[in-house]
Amino acid sequence: MAGRGVNGGSDRNVRADPKFQRRLGVGWIITKYAVTAFLVVLISEAAKRSDKLGGLIAALPMVTVLTLIWLWVEGQGESKIANHAWYTFWYVVPTLPMFLLFPYLLPRIGFWLTMGASIVVTIASFAAFALVVRRFGIELL
Secondary structure, eight states: OTTOSOOSSOSOOGGGSHHHHHHHHHHHHHHHHHHHHHHHHHHHHHHHHOHHHHHHHHHSOHHHHHHHHHHHHTTOOHHHHHHHHHHHHHHHGGGHHHHHHHHHHHHHHOHHHHHHHHHHHHHHHHHHHHHHHHTTTOOOO
16 A cells, blocks of 8 residues: 555655765764664663563564654655554554464473464464455555
């Protein structure tokens, strides 16, 4: 479902100017990597200290928020940014069964088999979910 983003308003701004984009350069990419990696390490360190706190921080949409910020700073249009948020919502839903399956399987079959089974269930859930929401005009594949 393309074009689901924000209507009205201009997608053109100074951030979309090629000169602005060139000024961002490699330093910007390194900054993005550093901030994103910092958050991943922060979450894993918090999870070591508290299961609940680690889970809460991991559940926050920090990566999505950062992505929206990166897209905005890099001059992407409002419709592109809105579409990213829209599709992120729909892509999160079929991942949720994995979070119930993982703690159930882990003590029974070990970490790696549990991880594999969780990935398979997530892929199957996504495929089934995409078929269901297609009936409502939402194209995920």
